[in-house]
Amino acid sequence: xxxxxxxxxxxxxxxxxxxxxxxxxxxxxxxxxxxxxxxxxxxxxxxxxxxxxxxxxxxxxxxxxxxxxxxxxxxxxxxxxxxxxxxxxxxxxxxxxxxxxxxxxxxxxxxxxxxxxxxxxxxxxxxxxxxxxxxxxxxxxxxxxxxxxxxxxxxxxxxxxxxxxxxxxxxxxxxxxxxxxxxxxxxxxxxxxxxxxxxxxxxxxxxxxxxxxxxxxxxxxxxxxxxxxxxxxxxxxxxxxxxxxxxxxxxxxxxxxxxxxxxxxxxxxxxxxxxxxxxxxxxxxxxxxxxxxxxxxxxxx
Amino acid sequence: xxxxxxxxxxxxxxxxxxxxxxxxxxxxxxxxxxxxxxxxxxxxxxxxxxxxxxxxxxxxxxxxxxxxxxxxxxxxxxxxxxxxxxxxxxxxxxxxxxxxxxxxxxxxxxxxxxxxxxxxxxxxxxxxxxxxxxxxxxxxxxxxxxxxxxxxxxxxxxxxxxxxxxxxxxxxxxxxxxxxxxxxxxxxxxxxxxxxxxxxxxxxxxxxxxxxxxxxxxxxxxxxxxxxxxxxxxxxxxxxxxxxxxxxxxxxxxxxxxxxxxxxxxxxxxxxxxxxxxxxxxxxxxxxxxxxxxxxxxxxxxxxxxxxxxxxxxxxxxxxxxxxxxxxxxxxxxxxxxxxxxxxxxxxxxxxxxxxxxxxxxxxxxxxxxxxxxxxxxxxxxxxxxxxxxxxxxxxxxxxxxxxxxxxxxxxxxxxxxxxxxxxxxxxxxxxxxxxxxxxxxxxxxxxxxxxxxxxxxxxxxxxxxxxxxxxxxxxxxxxxxxxxxxxxxxxxxxxxxxxxxxxxxxxxxxxxxxxxxxxxxxxxxxxxxxxxxxxxxxxxxxxxxxxxxxxxxxxxxxxxxxxxxxxxxxxxxxxxxxxxxxxxxxxxxxxxxxxxxxxxxxxxxxxxxxxxxxxxxxxxxxxxxxxxxxxxxxxxxxxxxxxxxxxxxxxxxxxxxxxxxxxxxxxxxx
Numbered sequence: 001x002x003x004x005x006x007x008x009x010x011x012x013x014x015x016x017x018x019x020x021x022x023x024x025x026x027x028x029x030x031x032x033x034x035x036x037x038x039x040x041x042x043x044x045x046x047x048x049x050x051x052x053x054x055x056x057x058x059x060x061x062x063x064x065x066x067x068x069x070x071x072x073x074x075x076x077x078x079x080x081x082x083x084x085x086x087x088x089x090x091x092x093x094x095x096x097x098x099x100x101x102x103x104x105x106x107x108x109x110x111x112x113x114x115x116x117x118x119x120x121x122x123x124x125x126x127x128x129x130x131x132x133x134x135x136x137x138x139x140x141x142x143x144x145x146x147x148x149x150x151x152x153x154x155x156x157x158x159x160x161x162x163x164x165x166x167x168x169x170x171x172x173x174x175x176x177x178x179x180x181x182x183x184x185x186x187x188x189x190x191x192x193x194x195x196x197x198x199x200x201x202x203x204x205x206x207x208x209x210x211x212x213x214x215x216x217x218x219x220x221x222x223x224x225x226x227x228x229x230x231x232x233x234x235x236x237x238x239x240x241x242x243x244x245x246x247x248x249x250x251x252x253x254x255x256x257x258x259x260x261x262x263x264x265x266x267x268x269x270x271x272x273x274x275x276x277x278x279x280x281x282x283x284x285x286x287x288x289x290x291x292x293x294x295x296x297x298x299x300x301x
Numbered sequence: 302x303x304x305x306x307x308x309x310x311x312x313x314x315x316x317x318x319x320x321x322x323x324x325x326x327x328x329x330x331x332x333x334x335x336x337x338x339x340x341x342x343x344x345x346x347x348x349x350x351x352x353x354x355x356x357x358x359x360x361x362x363x364x365x366x367x368x369x370x371x372x373x374x375x376x377x378x379x380x381x382x383x384x385x386x387x388x389x390x391x392x393x394x395x396x397x398x399x400x401x402x403x404x405x406x407x408x409x410x411x412x413x414x415x416x417x418x419x420x421x422x423x424x425x426x427x428x429x430x431x432x433x434x435x436x437x438x439x440x441x442x443x444x445x446x447x448x449x450x451x452x453x454x455x456x457x458x459x460x461x462x463x464x465x466x467x468x469x470x471x472x473x474x475x476x477x478x479x480x481x482x483x484x485x486x487x488x489x490x491x492x493x494x495x496x497x498x499x500x501x502x503x504x505x506x507x508x509x510x511x512x513x514x515x516x517x518x519x520x521x522x523x524x525x526x527x528x529x530x531x532x533x534x535x536x537x538x539x540x541x542x543x544x545x546x547x548x549x550x551x552x553x554x555x556x557x558x559x560x561x562x563x564x565x566x567x568x569x570x571x572x573x574x575x576x577x578x579x580x581x582x583x584x585x586x587x588x589x590x591x592x593x594x595x596x597x598x599x600x601x602x603x604x605x606x607x608x609x610x611x612x613x614x615x616x617x618x619x620x621x622x623x624x625x626x627x628x629x630x631x632x633x634x635x636x637x638x639x640x641x642x643x644x645x646x647x648x649x650x651x652x653x654x655x656x657x658x659x660x661x662x663x664x665x666x667x668x669x670x671x672x673x674x675x676x677x678x679x680x681x682x683x684x685x686x687x688x689x690x691x692x693x694x695x696x697x698x699x700x701x702x703x704x705x706x707x708x709x710x711x712x713x714x715x716x717x718x719x720x721x722x723x724x725x726x727x728x729x730x731x732x733x734x735x736x737x738x739x740x741x742x743x744x745x746x747x748x749x750x751x752x753x754x755x756x757x758x759x760x761x762x763x764x765x766x767x768x769x770x771x772x773x774x775x776x777x778x779x780x781x782x783x784x785x786x787x788x789x790x791x792x793x794x795x796x797x798x799x800x801x802x803x804x805x806x807x808x809x810x811x812x813x814x815x816x817x818x819x820x821x822x823x824x825x826x827x828x829x830x831x832x833x834x835x836x837x838x839x840x841x842x843x844x845x846x847x848x849x850x851x852x853x854x855x856x857x858x859x860x861x862x863x864x865x866x867x868x869x870x871x872x873x874x875x876x877x878x879x880x881x882x883x884x885x886x887x888x889x890x891x892x893x894x895x896x897x898x899x900x901x902x903x904x905x906x907x908x909x910x911x912x913x914x915x916x917x918x919x920x921x922x923x924x925x926x927x928x929x930x931x932x933x934x935x936x937x938x939x940x941x942x943x944x945x946x947x948x949x950x951x952x953x954x955x956x957x958x959x960x961x962x963x964x965x966x967x968x969x970x971x972x
Binding site for chain 1: 372389391395403410419420422475478504700757759761773774775776778810811812813814815816847881882883885
């Protein structure tokens with residue numbers, strides 16, 4: 001069994017009471033749009049300044065490579081007036097509220113304008129010393145490795161590359177004159193055969209980080225390998241590894257000062273944000289517990 | 302994600318099971334076997350004196366006469382460029398240096414953390430000298446400038462976005478129309494900021510480890526034609542940077558450079574983006590009109606030894622319109638004029654390759670080649686970082702393109718382009734005896750340089766008359782090559798004159814970036830001006846290629862088949878199962894004409910790898926944009942080696958009645 005709702009709907013549409021209600025709602029909306037949230041009367045004068053007209057014209061010239069005609073100029077000003085009025089009305093109606101793009105843009109702007117306005121003060125000797133002591137390792141020079149190597153080219157040797165390298169290691173290990181024996185095995189390679197006193201970072205630039213990490217673990221005084229790189233297969237002789245000692249404070253003082261200043265500048269920038277945060281009481285609702293957690297400091301971690 | 306080692310790990314599997322882990326490159330099993338040998342202990346530093354000389358130790362303070370290659374940046378903007386400032390960039394000089402050194406840095410517009418995989422050896426930050434440092438001062442309450450009307454307008458922008466836009470448009474508009482706002486271009490302001498820049502550069506300059514050069518960009522853009530130049534200094538900087546408000550004419554910039562050099566301040570300039578110069582960059586005429594004269598040609602060559610081959614606004618090597626037979630010419634083109642959205646005019650004056658020929662043509666009549674330029678490449682990124690990696694591209698223009706969504710959006714952005722047509726940054730490689738300001742600057746001025754599309758391929762290129770056969774197989778290759786010939790960027794030694802049939806020979810060696818794709822092929826590009834009409838001519842020779850056992854040139858067309866493509870577009874991955882680690886060639890020009898000039902440069906191609914837009918598409922889970930290729934072949938371009946006939950050679954040829962006709966070229970790339 002079904003009901004036919006159509007006659008009922010038609011009846012409703014003819015109902016004067018419904019008309020009345022709809023009309024009332026419309027008037028209420030119109031009132032809301034115009035009266036309640038319109039721009040203050042004293043804000044209703046819109047002056048287009050000479051400098052504003054100047055930039056309208058210069059942006060036109062940038063785009064079209066010529067000055068606007070009087071007609072076009074009128075159009076530019078008209079469009080500008082239109083945009084300004086829409087903008088003011090939109091502000092008055094609160095359309096900037098809860099708009100992700102507007103929020104982000106304004107936040108970015110303030111962050112941008114507040115960067116690096118404050119300069120750090122001059123640090124005392126004691127401050128620098130403490131800064132240094134807290135992170136001595138950052139000022140230590142990197143460990144250095146001295147190595148020779150022989151390359152085996154997989155593009156030339158194919159599947160026998162590793163086997164060839166293993167066999168060559170036997171030969172190399174039996175010869176006393178390193179540089180002569182190095183020339184007798186392996187394939188031509190563009191990089192140097194010998195690298196003295198290189199840091200892990202420097203060897204990584206040359207051979208890739210897999211290779212540099214591997215050779216820094218090798219014992220000095222013998223041939224090792226095969227070690228693989230992004231190029232192919234290597235045999236490696238480590239001559240020496242120097243572990244750098246901790247430097248004298250006096251020797252790195254300028255570096256410490258530079259780092260201290262850099263860090264302080266970052267802190268000052270952060271402090272600006274923190275200062276703003278401190279003015280707020282931040283309440284974060286915990287959805288699961290149905291409770292409210294309050295952070296007195298306002299700093300949200 | 303990307304396995305550079307796939308082929309090797311496969312290899313390793315064949316020998317021993319425990320070698321197969323891709324991440325563990327070191328074969329522990331072999332270590333034990335070798336540890337018992339005692340002989341070598343008797344000679345713990347068994348290195349010959351000759352090798353020790355070639356590679357001096359760090360503490361020795363000695364230079365490497367065989368030179369090392371240093372990779373770096375010679376074109377980068379920070380927040381101190383007015384246009385970077387207007388797109389929300391807050392990256393400082395410090396940030397840019399730290400990123401180049403391999404430290405972790407945050408992208409200023411998004412806060413995204415980023416870190417280079419391979420640190421750079423040197424950096425030249427080149428902020429625009431126009432409104433140098435002005436914008437930062439306008440919002441600094443301590444500065445006098447902040448009290449001007451314009452600054453108040455800018456200050457108003459804290460609450461009124463329309464005011465910001467007004468301020469910014471005023472600035473950019475004044476540059477294009479060359480009507481500076483007078484109070485913001487005072488020398489006092491520029492000098493002060495220039496000194497600040499030098500102090501920060503000095504702080505980050507560590508001789509032997511990391512070099513920072515004093516530099517800035519002179520931004521002449523008459524009627525939208527790009528005539529930009531970056532200006533570099535060796536150890537002392539000029540008192541004031543020259544700006545396009547001082548003059549938009551290159552000749553005035555040269556005068557400025559010459560005045561500096563006369564005062565003992567060594568300097569030169571590098572132009573860029575000939576691709577959007579409307580054919581002005583390699584023109585046969587003077588900038589202010591009239592045919593070029595000898596003095597102009599000489600000054601051009603003296604002041605501008607290098608050219609920027611590639612950067613985010615595309616590649617300027619050549620274009621399919623100029624080189625229709627070069628199947629690799631269509632690489633990262635950037636067709637439209639900057640900010641104007643109309644195509645740039647494609648004439649021989651707009652591209653490097655044809656520009657080399659224009660230079661040689663002018664040399665015939667003027668006695669000086671104005672366009673004897675070596676090759677470099679750069680970023681021109683305005684977001685304060687050198688983004689040369691496809692998988693790590695974070696956009697070039699601040700808030701315009703700092704997310705994958707914005708970059709792939711099929712809408713024209715404020716620069717008059719689709720975000721995805723922008724290229725990731727290029728890289729400059731300099732052969733130098735040491736990594737110091739002097740080393741890098743001198744290496745650049747002597748043109749022993751090459752540019753890359755961002756990869757760190759190592760490339761050696763030598764030319765001479767009697768390069769020993771088998772030189773590249775010699776384990777002292779580099780030393781003997783320097784002795785027998787000249788490196789990239791130089792003139793061929795004088796013709797031996799014994800035999801007019803003598804032909805120049807070349808040795809090329811390329812080694813892949815250990816963290817990038819394998820190599821596809823080595824090409825030598827020969828450029829000359831047609832003796833009949835002066836029109837640019839080119840021939841491209843494939844001189845070495847990978848997988849040579851399987852790839853043979855087509856017997857009919859002479860074309861080498863493509864290397865293949867291992868890219869998984871959906872996943873944005875590739876494997877190094879194709880291509881070679883290094884490519885080596887010895888080559889003699891088969892069509893040499895001793896009576897006419899020619900330039901030879903090397904182009905090295907990598908195997909196809911995903912373009913940055915393909916990595917972005919993967920991040921978003923969408924298809925890559927159809928308008929750009931999903932894969933690219935990264936590459937390196939060497940500085941040329943030039944041959945110029947002497948008067949004696951021409952005389953000899955005439956005497957022997959051997960004024961040869963225009964050379965014939967069998968190569969398929971001949972046009």
